Amino acid sequence: MATDVKVPALGESITEGTLAQWLKKPGEAVAADEPIASLETDKVSVEVPSPVAGTMAEQLFQEGDTVEVGAVIARIGEAGAAAAAAAPAETKEAVDAATNPPGPAETPLPREDAHAPAADHADLTLSPAVRRAVLEHHVDPSKISGTGKDGRLTKDDVLAAAKAKDSGPVHEPEVKAPAAAPAATAQPALAAAAAPSGERREERVKMTRLRQTIATRLKEAQNTAALLTTYNDVDMTAVIDARARYKDLFEKKHGIRLGFMGFFVKAVALAARDVPSVNARIEGDEIVYHDYLDVSVAVSAPKGLVVPVIRSADAMSFAEIEKTIAGFGKKAKDGTLTADDMKGGTFTISNGGVFGSLLSSPIINPPQSAVLGMHRIEERPVVRDGQIVARPMMYLALSYDHRLIDGREAVTFLVRVKEAIEDPTRLLIDL
The missing domain is CATH 2.40.50.100 (RNA polymerase II/Efflux pump adaptor protein, barrel-sandwich hybrid domain)
Structure with missing residues (x-):
């Protein structure tokens, strides 16, 4: 049965x-x-x-x-x-083929998308199991011929490629037209090789459900919220010195590296106490305030940006924050993040600096009312005690819903974050 x-x-x-x-x-x-x-x-x-x-x-x-x-x-x-x-x-x-067999003189016309082999598109639809195998065995999925439906990769394909890689170089099979086939019936895939080098082509790929949702939510934020962004810069010298001084002891004790995100999460928690509207949301004609801070951390996944949530981040230690973030990063790469991991969230931190961004204006994640954008650290000349000196500086951007958060509150919040980062002692004595 x-x-x-x-x-x-x-x-x-x-x-x-x-x-x-x-x-x-x-x-x-x-x-x-x-x-x-x-x-x-x-x-x-x-x-x-x-x-x-x-x-x-x-x-x-x-x-x-x-x-x-x-x-x-x-x-x-x-x-x-x-x-x-x-x-x-x-x-x-099969039924169509049996009832309507093609005539002997018919020559199939090549499809518009037949110029590229199916293997070129396999990486767009890798299943979580296949993605994990690719990451684990360090193989290039674009160089593996898939045996699944429509040329898609299976886990067995990846394992076979990894085994071949260990024993020697992997050679793609050479594709040749049958000797007796006339030129007019050559395989469509071969047309790509014979096409002029200057030919311009287009490819249509259906948006994934995740990408459609991201697009919808971001446009919803622009259509609904009164978006405004305020900027500041922060001197990262104190945080960099603290990491350099304690990173080895921190990793030895907690088994995780001490990163920058822990400092910013703690700084946001401290600033949100002074400016609670940044950690609130609009619901109908009411403002909902939270006595907790659930931080959505933007993480890059193979199919798009996802935002898992660090729950009660204001009550967590540096080690707990760093462990949680590292766990989310691994799950995002493996494709094992769950819906519960991304449910809720009262404030978002997006770190575009890891990709080299110098400055950007992030978009809020509805129904949240604010998002903090971090950027790359860059040595720039600044004036300290009347002297021009080089300092590791980072631009910060706070995008917020002006319907709920006034400009004064937004600037105050960002200044509180800046003060906490430039003097991390404030994080310890709650100033």
Whole structure:
């Protein structure tokens, strides 16, 4: 008897997702709890495990379909049993081929997107399992020929490439047209090699659900909030000296490196006590204030920017903050962040400096009312005690909803952050 595989709960307020990739084909053996499909939601990628051991019997949806929570997407048969049915698309193609065989004189026309091999697009749809294998074995997915549907990579493809890499260089198989094939029926893929070098091309790639959500939320913020940004700069000398002095002891005791983000999270917590509106939100015709600080930290993931939340950051130590951030960074790279990791948040910190940004105006993350933008540290000439000296400076940007936060409050908040960073002792004695 076949066992249904249903779409699991995807998190609070998430009712549907997109079937990004099938990880198992009909007829393949499946172990209990082994992922058989990858779903993409508004926030994260989720793997769907098999509830039992057996054989993939039937796939009820195609890749790219939208599936609701609780929907049956596949059936698992008894171990060793043959697949009950092929994927819907494959079945339809087989029926069409049987009822309408092509004429012997027909020559298929190349598709517009046939200039690029399928392997070029595989990295756009890597499942979490495949992504983890790529990162673990340090292989380039663009150089691996995928054996999955539409040329997509599977975990076995990555493992085989890693094994070949250890034993010697990996050589892509040479593609040649059949000797008897006339020039008019050459494979479309070969047209790319023969195309003029100056030819201009376009490629259309459907936006992922995550990218669509990011676009919608950012535009919503611009349409709804009265956005304004105020800037300041901060001398990072004291923080850099503190890190240099204590980084070895800190790592030895806590098992994690001491970074800059811990200082800024603590500084924001201190400043938010003086300016609580920065940590508030508008709800209808009311202002909701929080007596806690849940900091959303912008983290770069393979499919876009995500913002996991450090909960009750105002009550955490430097070590707890750094451990939490490091954990989020690893999960983002592995594609294992959950919806709960990104739920909520009362204030956001975005560090564009890690990518080299000198100055930017960040956009708030609704329903939050403010976001602090950090940037790269750069030595610049400044005046100290009447002397021009070089100091490691960083520009700070606070974007905020002017409907809730006045300019005076925004400037005061940013000055409090600046004072705490330039004199970290303030973080210890609560000044």
